[in-house]
Amino acid sequence: YVLTQPPSLSVAPGKTASITCGGNNIGSKTVHWYQQKPGQAPVLVIYYDNDRPSDIPERFSGSNSGNTATLTINRVEAGDEADYYCQVWDDGDKDHPIFGGGTKLTVL
Amino acid sequence: EVQLVESGGALVQPGGSLRLSCAASGFTFSDHYMDWVRQAPGKGLEWVGRSRNKANSYRTEYASSVKGRFTISRDDSKKSLYLQMNSLKTEDTAMYYCARNILMDALDVWGQGTMVTVSS
Numbered sequence: 001y002v003l004t005q006p007p008s009l010s011v012a013p014g015k016t017a018s019i020t021c022g023g024n025n026i027g028s029k030t031v032h033w034y035q036q037k038p039g040q041a042p043v044l045v046i047y048y049d050n051d052r053p054s055d056i057p058e059r060f061s062g063s064n065s066g067n068t069a070t071l072t073i074n075r076v077e078a079g080d081e082a083d084y085y086c087q088v089w090d091d092g093d094k095d096h097p098i099f100g101g102g103t104k105l106t107v108l
Numbered sequence: 109e110v111q112l113v114e115s116g117g118a119l120v121q122p123g124g125s126l127r128l129s130c131a132a133s134g135f136t137f138s139d140h141y142m143d144w145v146r147q148a149p150g151k152g153l154e155w156v157g158r159s160r161n162k163a164n165s166y167r168t169e170y171a172s173s174v175k176g177r178f179t180i181s182r183d184d185s186k187k188s189l190y191l192q193m194n195s196l197k198t199e200d201t202a203m204y205y206c207a208r209n210i211l212m213d214a215l216d217v218w219g220q221g222t223m224v225t226v227s228s
Contacts, residue, residue: 032215041219042145042215044214047216048212085152089212089213096171097145097215102153
């Protein structure tokens, strides 16, 4: 199972960033999203498609339908500049996490 | 504070072995599945393997790229997770992270990582 993310995305401060994650019928799977800043470990920002850990700002949200899952960041800030990875739980015969290739978000 | 701390990374020659450790604190370690994830320099995240919890017989699963060479174990009494890596290859060079696995493979707590370099 392959997850496809755009390698890069540039957004101006205050605008909305939509990072996509494509996969065959991904809407039937559970999707998580991670943020990784340079030199740091990944941080879970969205889990179970659209739930947020308590320490993640409400500006972060997720959706998942059809063949595309999307991480949306509203009112983008300079501190949001990072790599973002989607991940699904493959409950099929592999039964292990699968990561997308990552999207580098640049805040202009 | 919920925390994971990895250790054991080093420079090792191809064909060599290394054992990584991950010390957990601030949560009931024995309740959780625990995963290893790696990241080669400048590359994306790659799942390495998982240890299920006692309720699931400590069953382990591995990525195909490491199966037969890597072994995951845990000691719940020490709140520790281990990754024994044998027959190391240059392509195993990466930062290795341990992570707490909650329902449906969401990895909600990560360590800071430990670097493994395989080179002659």
